[in-house]
Amino acid sequence: MKEGDSISGSNYGRIFRISTWGESHGKAIGVVIDGCPSGLLLCEEDIQIELDKRKPSSYKHSTKRKEEDKVTILSGVFQGKTTGTPISLMVFNNDYISKDYSNIKDIYRPSHADYTYDKKYGIRDYRGGGRASGRETVARVCAGAIAKKILRELNIQVIGYVKSIGNISMETKDIDYIDKNPLKMACPLAYKKAEAYLEKIVNYKDSIGGVIALEVKGLKAGIGEPVFEKLDAMISMALMSIGATKGIEFGLGFSSSNTRGSLYNDEFYYDDNELKKSSNNSGGILGGLSDGFDININLAFKPTPSIAKEQNTVDKNMKNRKIEIKGRHDSFILPRALPVAEAMVCITLVDYILLNLTTKMESIKSGYFNF
Numbered sequence: 001m002k003e004g005d006s007i008s009g010s011n012y013g014r015i016f017r018i019s020t021w022g023e024s025h026g027k028a029i030g031v032v033i034d035g036c037p038s039g040l041l042l043c044e045e046d047i048q049i050e051l052d053k054r055k056p057s058s059y060k061h062s063t064k065r066k067e068e069d070k071v072t073i074l075s076g077v078f079q080g081k082t083t084g085t086p087i088s089l090m091v092f093n094n095d096y097i098s099k100d101y102s103n104i105k106d107i108y109r110p111s112h113a114d115y116t117y118d119k120k121y122g123i124r125d126y127r128g129g130g131r132a133s134g135r136e137t138v139a140r141v142c143a144g145a146i147a148k149k150i151l152r153e154l155n156i157q158v159i160g161y162v163k164s165i166g167n168i169s170m171e172t173k174d175i176d177y178i179d180k181n182p183l184k185m186a187c188p189l190a191y192k193k194a195e196a197y198l199e200k201i202v203n204y205k206d207s208i209g210g211v212i213a214l215e216v217k218g219l220k221a222g223i224g225e226p227v228f229e230k231l232d233a234m235i236s237m238a239l240m241s242i243g244a245t246k247g248i249e250f251g252l253g254f255s256s257s258n259t260r261g262s263l264y265n266d267e268f269y270y271d272d273n274e275l276k277k278s279s280n281n282s283g284g285i286l287g288g289l290s291d292g293f294d295i296n297i298n299l300a301f302k303p304t305p306s307i308a309k310e311q312n313t314v315d316k317n318m319k320n321r322k323i324e325i326k327g328r329h330d331s332f333i334l335p336r337a338l339p340v341a342e343a344m345v346c347i348t349l350v351d352y353i354l355l356n357l358t359t360k361m362e363s364i365k366s367g368y369f370n371f
């Protein structure tokens with residue numbers, strides 16, 4: 001463990017460091033961001049735009065919980081600019097119905113975190129899943145909105161979309177289509193099929209998972225750390241910390257294992273005063289450092305654990321029980337998880353860009369003499 005790391009694991013990042021707090025049915029959810037550079041133009045609307053993307057009810061397979069999710073900036077911004085001091089952001093929880101959850105007070109939902117939280121802490125805020133709720137991600141999206149703004153000033157873009165839902169995959173890729181459909185797919189054909197499929201899933205009182213794709217564009221070469229904290233390792237940590245994630249791939253990912261080197265290797269060539277690559281199977285990261293080409297990530301999500309269909313489980317006393325989960329749940333969470341995934345990538349990139357400023361004497365000198 002490094003100096004400054006928290007034992008409870010609610011902090012992330014080294015320079016651009018976030019600490020999140022709050023439970024699903026507590027009074028509020030929030031985040032403190034330390035290490036954000038001063039002079040960034042920032043207002044509540046910048047954060048609200050991102051937060052609105054993870055709101056429920058933007059599509060019909062989402063939870064019926066209707067949260068206003070209005071963010072308030074409590075500190076760290078003065079006269080519309082960040083001051084370099086900790087930025088504290090808070091969102092009040094309004095539309096929670098805790099009685100929906102009284103039936104799971106002593107019963108463990110299969111594939112959710114009820115059993116493991118009880119084992120670790122001996123006490124569990126069962127209302128809405130407490131800290132293991134998807135609502136925890138509100139804080140991540142708030143912090144990610146600031147990171148995204150910093151990246152925008154550096155001409156770095158993080159583009160995400162829903163690549164597949166169950167067995168339904170994209171047949172073409174149309175980035176402009178992402179914001180034109182509620183499932184955030186980048187393929188009109190796949191969207192049509194997915195809509196019909198999700199209808200059936202809901203009728204069966206079931207849920208389904210899928211894959212989110214993320215593309216980082218405009219990141220210069222040489223960003224990352226070479227050994228334990230490789231850029232791909234840290235992005236994996238950031239993304240796999242999101243609830244319901246089950247797998248991650250960079251570039252060709254798992255298919256790399258059955259591809260010959262002569263076909264896999266991304267050959268370099270120089271053309272038009274530019275370094276180019278014949279392919280990008282490595283997904284934009286070599287030796288834990290960005291290579292200046294797009295970073296391509298696939299992130300797999302399992303089906304939402306809380307389903308209305310009857311399931312077998314046990315209670316606190318290890319008695320066999322049946323459970324039908326009431327409460328308001330997403331039968332398919334990927335469109336809501338998308339801004340969360342983008343946020344976690346943005347936070348990691350900003351942290352690593354700031355860390356990289358200390359790598360070379362020349363950047364230290366130019367930074368110091370530019371005070």
Ligand SMILES: Cc1cc2nc3c(=O)[nH]c(=O)nc-3n(C[C@H](O)[C@H](O)[C@H](O)COP(=O)(O)O)c2cc1C
Pocket residue numbers: 063111112113132133134135137242243244245304305306307328329330333336337340
């Ligand atoms: C944006 C988002 C929304 C979620 N909504 C729900 C939900 O409505 N019901 C549910 O059971 N799980 C939901 N989850 C998943 C659970 O949070 C997650 O499965 C649970 O904490 C157990 O963690 P694990 O799946 O990583 O093991 C959601 C996750 C995210 C990221």
